[in-house]
Amino acid sequence: xxxxxxxxxxxxxxxxxxxxxxxxxxxxxxxxxxxxxxxxxxxxxxxxxxxxxxxxxxxxxxxxxxxxx
Numbered sequence: 701x702x703x704x705x706x707x708x709x710x711x712x713x714x715x716x717x718x719x720x721x722x723x724x725x726x727x728x729x730x731x732x733x734x735x736x737x738x739x740x741x742x743x744x745x746x747x748x749x750x751x752x753x754x755x756x757x758x759x760x761x762x763x764x765x766x767x768x769x
Contacts, residue, residue, distance in 0.1 A: 731762040
């Protein structure tokens with residue numbers, strides 16, 4: 701991973717959900733490396749979301765600050 705934060709007691713999912721970033725200005729936040737997310741919605745349906753498929757949901761799911769779902 702090209703740009704990690706300095707907190708060592710954090711999971712990968714937590715780092716992505718909270719927009720964790722390091723000092724690499726040219727790399728963006730950690731969630732910028734995500735290509736696709738498999739998501740369980742509403743009544744248990746499993747969907748895949750990406751920048752090309754359900755892009756608004758994809759962007760919301762990448763950096764959710766604990767408020768998604």
